[in-house]
Amino acid sequence: MTRTHSHSEAHPGTAVIVEQLTRRFNNGPPVLDGLDLAIAPGEFVALLGHSGSGKSTLLRTLAGLDPVTDGTVTRPREVSVVFQEHRLLPWKRVWKNIVLGQEDKDIRQRAEAVLEEVGLSHRSNAWPLTLSGGEAQRAALARALVREPAFLMLDEPFAALDALTRLKMQQLVADLWKKHGCAVLLVTHDVDEALLLADRAVVLERGRIRVDVPITIPRPRRHSDPGFEGLRSLLLDALGVHAA
Numbered sequence: 001m002t003r004t005h006s007h008s009e010a011h012p013g014t015a016v017i018v019e020q021l022t023r024r025f026n027n028g029p030p031v032l033d034g035l036d037l038a039i040a041p042g043e044f045v046a047l048l049g050h051s052g053s054g055k056s057t058l059l060r061t062l063a064g065l066d067p068v069t070d071g072t073v074t075r076p077r078e079v080s081v082v083f084q085e086h087r088l089l090p091w092k093r094v095w096k097n098i099v100l101g102q103e104d105k106d107i108r109q110r111a112e113a114v115l116e117e118v119g120l121s122h123r124s125n126a127w128p129l130t131l132s133g134g135e136a137q138r139a140a141l142a143r144a145l146v147r148e149p150a151f152l153m154l155d156e157p158f159a160a161l162d163a164l165t166r167l168k169m170q171q172l173v174a175d176l177w178k179k180h181g182c183a184v185l186l187v188t189h190d191v192d193e194a195l196l197l198a199d200r201a202v203v204l205e206r207g208r209i210r211v212d213v214p215i216t217i218p219r220p221r222r223h224s225d226p227g228f229e230g231l232r233s234l235l236l237d238a239l240g241v242h243a244a
Contacts, residue, residue: 014074015041015151015183016062021071023057023207031057033207035071041150044177044184046194048239049204055187058204059155062185076183080144081153084160086136088128088143095124098143114142117179118172134165138172145180152177154186158193170197174219191235195228196221203238211238 016039023032032054039045049055060066061073063081088097095111104110115121118138123131131139137157144152154173158166174197177184188194194201195215203211213234217225236242 015039015043015076016185017072017074018058018062019072021058021061021068021073023061023066023070030207032061035207035209037202037209039151039183039185041183042181044186044197044199046186046188046198046201047204048188048191048194048201048235050239053204054207055204056155059153059185059187063153076150078148078150079153080147080149081155082137082140082144082157084156086128086140088136088139090128092128093124094120094126094128094131094139097128097139098146100143102146110146114146117145117176118142133161134169137161137169141172141176145176148180149182151183151185154184156187156189159189173197191232191239192223194235195231201231201235203235211235
C-alpha cells in the first residue's frame, strides 16, 4: 500500500527519510520515480544530476514547497534552505533580513552573532543592494543558520559566484557545518565541489538514484588526495561525462 502523507518529525537516528517518492506534472512521465533516500543527522550529502533529473523537485518537496502525493517524506521540523539567488529584501537592512519573521526579544543580538559567524558583522546595517555577490550569499547563509536548522538545504548557492569567491564560500560552508552539526543536502553541478565537501555523493537520473557513493577521504581535502581522482571519474561517468 502506498503511503501518501508526510511527517514533520524524523525517526530517531535519521534526519531525513524519503520512501517511494513519486512526482508527476500534468500526467507526464515521473520527475521523481519511486525515490528512496536517507540522510543521517549531521551527514553532508551532495546531490548531482543533469537538468531535469529531479534535483530541484526533490529539494522543493523536502522544503515543504511541493506536496507529497505519492510516497512518504520524513524530515525534521527545523529546516532551512539557501537558494542560488540570495532573495534578500532590498528595503530592509541586512540584519533585519537575517531575522525576517522572527519576534524574539534578543532578535538583534542573534542576527549579529550569526553575521559574525559568516564574516559579515561589518555589513549588519548595510542595504542588500550594496552587498557583493559573495556577501549576499553569506547573508543568505546567516538567515538560514539563525533558525538553528536540523536540516539545511543548499540549492546551487555558489553557481553565480566567481571562482575565488566560490572557493571561499565552500570553505565557509564546511566550517559552519562542522560547527553547527546539522544534516546538509547540497544540490550542485560541480563534481569537485561534491568531493571536497560531502560525506556522500548521490547522482540522480530520470528521478532515480543512479549512484550513491560514500566519500571517505579525510578532511580537509585536496584534489591530489589518494582516491580523489577515482571518485571523480566514477561520478563523471555516472553523469555521462568522460574524465580528461
